[in-house]
Amino acid sequence: YFLAKFSIQKAHDNGEFFTPSAIVQTIVNVIEPDHDTVFDPACGSGGMFISSEKFVEAHGGRVGDISIYGQESNHTTWRLAKLNLAIRGIDANIVHGDTFHADGHKDLKADYVLANPPFKGNIDKGDIHEDLRLKTTKTELLFVERILLLLRMGRRAGVIVPDGVLFGSSNAHKELRR
Numbered sequence: 001y002f003l004a005k006f007s008i009q010k011a012h013d014n015g016e017f018f019t020p021s022a023i024v025q026t027i028v029n030v031i032e033p034d035h036d037t038v039f040d041p042a043c044g045s046g047g048m049f050i051s052s053e054k055f056v057e058a059h060g061g062r063v064g065d066i067s068i069y070g071q072e073s074n075h076t077t078w079r080l081a082k083l084n085l086a087i088r089g090i091d092a093n094i095v096h097g098d099t100f101h102a103d104g105h106k107d108l109k110a111d112y113v114l115a116n117p118p119f120k121g122n123i124d125k126g127d128i129h130e131d132l133r134l135k136t137t138k139t140e141l142l143f144v145e146r147i148l149l150l151l152r153m154g155r156r157a158g159v160i161v162p163d164g165v166l167f168g169s170s171n172a173h174k175e176l177r178r
Contacts, residue, residue: 019044019116019160024051027114027158033066034059036111041099041146043070046081046092048114053090068092069108071099099146110150113157117143135175140165 028051038052049068056065068085070092072078078096085092095104119140134145140161147157 019047021047021051023160024048027160028052028055031112031114031156031158033112033114034061035065037067037069037108038112038114039105039108039110039150040070040113040115041143041150042115042117043072043081043094044077044116046070046084046094049085049090049092050088052112052114053088063090068094069105069110070094071097071104073098100142105150108150109152111152111155113147113151113159115143115147115157116160119162
C-alpha cells in the first residue's frame, strides 16, 4: 500500500510510472513464470517479482523456485526494491545502474522477462555498451530490443510499451514489430 502511494507521487519523473497491480498480475498470468530465470531491466520497486513469486506459490511451487534478476537506475527506487523483496523473504540479484550504460547482467539469458521500461527520451547509441545488435535510438524500442536479446529462444516476455511502438509508422517501429 505504502509503496504504491509513494510510487504514484514520485514516479511521473523521467517517464517512470508505477505499474498498477492489475496490469502486473495480467502480465504474470500471461507469461506464467513458474520456474527458471525471471528478469526485469527496469524493475522499479520489484512488484513484478513479488507477483511472479505469488504465481509460483499459487501453482504448487514455493518461494525460490525462480531465480530473480533485475536492474534499476534510480538509487532510491533500487533500495526500495531490495527492501520490498527482503521483507517478503525473496532472494534476488537486483543491481543499481542503467541497463544500457552499466549493464549488471551482461551474460544473463532469461526464461521470462517482465518490464515496464521508461518511455521518455532518446539514448545516444554511441554511449551504449557497444552492443551493435541494437538498431534504434528510441528509448522504448531499445528496451524491447534489449529484452529480446536477453530472452532465451522459445521463452516469454511481457513488456508494457507506449502505443506508438505498436502503431508507429517509422521503419524502426515496423522492423521491431516484425
